[in-house]
Amino acid sequence: MALVETHIDGGVLTVTLADEENRNALSSALVGELITALDAADADPAVRVVVLTNSGRVFCAGADLTERSSDGRLIAKVDAADLFSRFSRSPKVYVGRIAGHCVAGGMGLAAAMDLSVAIDDAKFGFTEVRRGLAPAMISVLCLPRMRPADAAEAMLLGNRMTGADAARMGLVNRAVPADELDDVVDGFVADLLAGGPDALAATKRLLTQVPGMPTQEAFDWTAKLSADLFRSDEAIEGMRAYLEKRSPDWAG
Numbered sequence: 001m002a003l004v005e006t007h008i009d010g011g012v013l014t015v016t017l018a019d020e021e022n023r024n025a026l027s028s029a030l031v032g033e034l035i036t037a038l039d040a041a042d043a044d045p046a047v048r049v050v051v052l053t054n055s056g057r058v059f060c061a062g063a064d065l066t067e068r069s070s071d072g073r074l075i076a077k078v079d080a081a082d083l084f085s086r087f088s089r090s091p092k093v094y095v096g097r098i099a100g101h102c103v104a105g106g107m108g109l110a111a112a113m114d115l116s117v118a119i120d121d122a123k124f125g126f127t128e129v130r131r132g133l134a135p136a137m138i139s140v141l142c143l144p145r146m147r148p149a150d151a152a153e154a155m156l157l158g159n160r161m162t163g164a165d166a167a168r169m170g171l172v173n174r175a176v177p178a179d180e181l182d183d184v185v186d187g188f189v190a191d192l193l194a195g196g197p198d199a200l201a202a203t204k205r206l207l208t209q210v211p212g213m214p215t216q217e218a219f220d221w222t223a224k225l226s227a228d229l230f231r232s233d234e235a236i237e238g239m240r241a242y243l244e245k246r247s248p249d250w251a252g
Helices: 029-042 081-087 107-111 134-145 149-158 161-170 179-191 197-212 215-230 233-243
Strands: 002-011 010-018 049-054 058-060 093-098 102-103 113-121 123-125 160-162 174-176
Touching: 002 029, 010 029, 029 058, 029 081, 049 179, 049 233, 058 107, 081 107, 081 134, 093 107, 093 179, 102 107, 107 123, 107 134, 113 161, 113 179, 123 161, 134 149, 160 161, 161 174, 197 215, 197 233, 215 233
Parallel strands: 010 049, 049 093, 058 102, 093 113, 102 123, 113 174
Antiparallel strands: 002 010, 123 160
């Protein structure tokens, strides 16, 4: 059976981690299927937004430790580093619907989302130190979202936290009761579908690239990006729709 299930409806691709027996651990098989799904989403112009969620009680339990050899090398042919970097490079917007526990490498998967909503009583945690490991690759994704003091406490102590704690630390956007999860995710998706596809892709580039740029370089780059967008067919349609008091064509 598939470890990753996909369903598209109205421009929204839902990708579900479905390896419940293995707690949606990042095995080579699951990572390979997930990357295939992401590639298909990037290549399909009908996909506007991707929602990543889980079946079962666990969103992602992190690395599949059974696939490590005695010298610490990954036996599998597919590594999670390639997976984690896909989300920021993608022009699509990814929304995490985190309907279960999320620990270790799963924290990196949650932090890789552009927007995310978790159930407030889900257990989160950087548990690597309890296994003689460190949150190495996922620190690249998680540290920019966290205050240094929060990061030090969470990563060094290795304790579990709630979804509400994860939201307070900036690892997810919202933490809500389970019965409100779909309403909040659907609200995010509806707002995203109201934005222009190219505009959303450009905004993702701003979010990922501007913070690391020198100030003048950032001004030069964003000025060119802005000028290119103003000349685009999408922007012309968006401004015309605004003046004509109607929805732009991409909004359906």
